[in-house]
Amino acid sequence: MLVLFLLFRFLPVVGAVFLSLTDYRISGRWTFVAIDNYTRLLSDSLFHQALVVTLTYTVIFVPLTVLLSLGTAVLLHQVVWKRGFFRGVFFLPYVTSIVLAAVLWKWIYDAQDGLLNAVLGLVSVGPIDFLGQSGSVLASIAVTSAWKGFGYSMLILLAGLQAVPKSYLEAAMIDGAGSWQRFRYITLPQLRPILFFVLVIETIGAFQVFDAMYVMTGGGPVRSSYSLVYFLYDSGFKYFDFGYASAIGLVLFLIVLIVSLVQRRLVGRDD
């Protein structure tokens, strides 16, 4: 079993670093090129595009999903009525695959006979080609991913909300604090570490976006939904430029590492 882990867990990690310093091709032939792949990345306009797309997507997706999961968690916490049922409904998309979500929403967004444009048509709006315009494509994909995944963060935030000591809230109420004030000055500060955890998990997830783009847009229109992992996938499995693709993977690793280290620093005392 240790062999299994050595071979398939450790070797690929070491291999990624090694490959990124070579020009490994599909033939298996390679030469050592030192940091050439990285300098090539710096001047590659596709890499810049992928980086900008991934960052833009992250900036749209993370607030969207955190607000959605916090909103539903607060609603579930406040309303006792059928809580188990509603929690189940919100969690349902989470157990399905992102590919399924992408297939469903691709049809929902469709300009010709999509559900959303049919509904908008009833109030004489559109049709809007949500996935066909560079201005709306990333937001549309972000909505899809948020729909698919918000149930996870919602559950974690709900557990956090339920752990806020009730005596604090009661004391604040006696002192005359309204519901917004209680939320803003008691619940939110108490929730801070958990909110932060959710923020980091969702940010890391956003940087790894690929499946939804592959299925919904193929990276288009004109590479306006072409993420880092998409760039990695194309470099590896379309151009078979394995060394270059490995370098992209390490850049991704570096970004994820920095995000987690920032989290460790900021909430390190809670561990």
Added chain:
Amino acid sequence: MVNVLERPPVRELSESPAVGRRPVARLTLPTLLTLTAIVTIVPFAAMVLVAFAPPSGQTFPDALNPANFTFENFSKVLSSSDIPRWTVNSLLYSLVSVVCVLLFASMAGYAFAKKRFPGREIIFWAFLATLMVPFQATLIPSYILVSRLDWVDSYWGLIVPTLANSQAVFLMRQFIGQLPDELFEAAEIDGAGEWRIFTMIVVPLIRPVLATLGIFVFLWHWNDFLWPLVIGQSGKMQTLTVGLATLQTQAVPINQVMAGATITVVPSLLVFGLLQRYLTDSIAMSGLKA
């Protein structure tokens, strides 16, 4: 694919709502909740409706008429695509992985938690370190490794590399570490061998964790996309999730795509329906992420 961070601890308290709500809130909040729930469920409902709608008609709003429901889309998509074969592949990929990952992870977790052996700490930290590396960063070396073993487009290549699941080992080590040492000492004094201790003491005690982890491993594999996409290159070796993605790029009518989508989602829904409580509780407690 894996979650690399430890969640901050949460104290479990009562499920009762926050104190002091104004009368207005009593109606607006449930209404808001219901509306959000409807919006969440609409894509699924639309998927099922379109999957059962007659293929000739418009997809919307004719699809809403239950009088016209038909299984035609299902039979067509089943006969024109490789869905039965993809289902077998997905089941193999998921179920074999569940069994092996549970076995390996509980054994390795037990060793890391309760056994003393040289280099234990270093090896465990190496495990933790691999958790930090996103799967996509090791995609290329893993693929090259599989191709060197001549395992591309085979079940070996699909399944074996995913069995080295560090997150599962980590979870098992945390849980088994909490079991009292006296238990193992007593068993040893009574003359129980390693294998006997593992099967008679460890396994029965970790059964709830095994169940939870099993559900997650199943969902990870059933819903996985990038690895099966890269490894299963011929149509015969695709999983259901990859197959669904290829289905909708071909000129397959939308009713049939939705019928295919409905088929892929059934196992997830079964897991969800039967084990929802288990899943939601374990996320709240441990922060496991599928």
